[in-house]
Amino acid sequence: MSARLSLVAVPPSWTAALEPSRNPLVRKLQRLVSLTAADVTALEQISLQSRPLGPRLDLIRDDEGCGDAILVLEGFACRYKQRQTGQRQIMAYLLPGDLCEVDVRYLGRMDHAVGTLVPSLVVRIPRQNLTDLIARHPNVAQALRVARLSEEATSREWVVNLGCRSALERMAHLFCELMIRFEMAGLAEDDSCPLPLTQADLGDTLGLSNVHVNRTLQELRRQGLVELKGKSLRLLKRKHLEEIGEFNPAYLRPAESPGDQAVF
Amino acid sequence: MSARLSLVAVPPSWTAALEPSRNPLVRKLQRLVSLTAADVTALEQISLQSRPLGPRLDLIRDDEGCGDAILVLEGFACRYKQRQTGQRQIMAYLLPGDLCEVDVRYLGRMDHAVGTLVPSLVVRIPRQNLTDLIARHPNVAQALRVARLSEEATSREWVVNLGCRSALERMAHLFCELMIRFEMAGLAEDDSCPLPLTQADLGDTLGLSNVHVNRTLQELRRQGLVELKGKSLRLLKRKHLEEIGEFNPAYLRPAESPGDQAVF
DNA sequence: CGGCGCCTTGAGAGTAATCAACGATAGTGG
């Protein structure tokens, strides 16, 4: 409905391709490659079968054999592993616009789960639909490949974060990363973005206890670096925060001048 | 030379495709998909320009803009990040048979380095050669995609390892992973494989100090779980070790019945 | 033989975990 209103409000010369889409997947991919109107329509088409889900709901279980992909449109989901001890480790966040491919077909059974952290709007995309989309829309295929490179790099960054940074540094790095990712999905402004996670969720992400997350957050606040209230995060001294976390956004953003085609 | 001997020893009906290759890349990919003789020849062809390199040598620097891929034939290399503090975190190992694509063309400058840990035999593959190989050999392309899924999963496993496991558990998990990876490259037998790393290298992998690596190793030895001497690792109680590390090899091995084509 | 790199060991410090309790907040039902 608001989409139609804005169509009325803007000059009629604006085409669908130029019109900024409300779809976070479209917004994200448009930052990676240029998409045609047909590409955008196809992406919006595939996002139609969305379902609202509650918090803490599994989308894919550890032992499940399904090969569907998951697209998050709103909310916050994650890949995570539950240990026998009860400990949970979050391996990756799925923000609005993130498409989560599941490798179960090639590497045996799933060894981790995918689930929502907060109430979310997600689409389950049958593998065949995704295959068709990619076959018919080479721009989209290319954009998805680049997005995947970024996901891989993000995973490696998390290894570094967990492996050799202190609690304060880890949290600073995570917050800087989240801000950029929300910005790329068109969901952040003025150095602030949604952060609906609990401190326990952050702990399971950063490899810290919830108590220590709390104290680390207080330290960040005390230093006037961040503001975190009402499920919203604001970076007050972004440069400083980036220094603390040794954060370099190169792994999240496309190169200035895109290079060759991704090979595989 | 031993290759020619075995050719003599086996029935003449064995073709080049059936003859087990000495090339670790071929051996690895053959476990993922079936390759034709032409596929094998092409892979061996691309491995010809190998260079022997000393230990601790950078193959790709942090700020380098090269888009070549790196193939390790012998030795031990890694992706790593050097912090300003001097700390190093290893993000991934490159074992014989591992092909390391560098994403620099899509995501700005390299933000980490790739280098040898010990004397190694590596090939620098120009991007164009890799593109050609993949275009002409769909089986190889498919195998490389599957191998990449496995690398991604490995990265996520390392996140879990660093995020929520104790020193002993981490090390147990890493050793189990290494054993399987060497087995897939045809370089392990009887639960033992090469491990030419120093304790400092292990520390930079596991997020532990070299002192604590030493003590953790002693504990594993004391419990009769592993034997580590002369740059060779042997798992004495593999099942037990897998339990300690909660190790599930699913992420390293292909599914019993391969599924559809990888999508992108 | 000397030097260097690596492994080993001891002592002390520190970061973060655990345990426990209390306060704040929000959603629920009477």
Place this chain on the structure above:
DNA sequence: CCACTATCGTTGATTACTCTCAAGGCGCCG
């Protein structure tokens, strides 16, 4: 509208895992 309850956030005290610093030993290579 308010009490009730559950979840989440906060705080203090204690424990422990791991780090840092320091020194000595061992083996290897020039």
